[in-house]
């Protein structure tokens with residue numbers, strides 16, 4: 384598959400119904416790996432999700448695209464890896480024409496009234512989150528679940544996002560009701576961890 388030939392099914396938002404709880408897991412997935420699967424599993428279980436959208440980005444605005452595999456290839460690799468039918472692989476951001484999460488989330492919110500969304504990201508993302516476009520508006524759109532990652536366990540102590548929104552932190556024992564909280568609300572989820580990274584896989588280091 385090439386970037387020009389992304390199957391249509393991936394370019395529209397997955398189908399959801401009012402009342403559902405849906406996790407939004409955005410990533411480059413260049414390539415996808417078992418660490419991503421572990422995040423998805425933990426999120427489904429701990430957040431009480433009905434669905435998790437595995438959102439393959441057209442390109443992280445903060446990363447160089449020089450080593451980025453085509454969108455079609457990253458979707459195909461994800462589809463091969465993911466077995467859980469609750470996980471929906473999608474690349475609808477490509478059709479939106481913007482790689483920015485703030486834009487994506489406001490679009491999702493406007494199109495899916497009555498659906499409860501939670502943004503999901505690995506703990507390493509906290510380090511640069513304040514450089515994401517309109518990062519404060521992202522925090523105020525949907526609750527956020529941060530999943531622990533080796534090397535980033537203490538990132539919440541120094542992150543600008545977590546310090547700014549310290550008052551909005553929810554105990555991880557309440558992760559199952561995070562979706563009910565009005566944003567801003569976030570939690571840090573500890574649990575089994577994977578040291579896998581796409582960078583190491585690209586370098587051939589395990």
Ligand SMILES: Nc1ncnc2c1ncn2[C@@H]1O[C@H](COP(=O)(O)OP(=O)(O)OP(=O)(O)O)[C@@H](O)[C@H]1O
Nearest residue numbers: 410411412418504505508531532577579580581582
């Ligand atoms: N091993 C892991 N444990 C926890 N979270 C992870 C892990 N790998 C990736 N993530 C999270 O998954 C999302 C997508 O990550 P991404 O596709 O960039 O993978 P990556 O391994 O971090 O890639 P790269 O090494 O190229 O930066 C991000 O929120 C990231 O924090």
Ligand SMILES: O=C(O)c1ccc[n+]([C@@H]2O[C@H](COP(=O)([O-])O)[C@@H](O)[C@H]2O)c1
Nearest residue numbers: 409410411440443445483484485515516
């Ligand atoms: O909106 C932004 O400015 C922004 C900046 C960096 C990353 N993101 C999003 O964060 C998600 C994780 O990206 P990555 O490359 O770390 O897998 C993915 O959905 C990106 O589109 C978004």
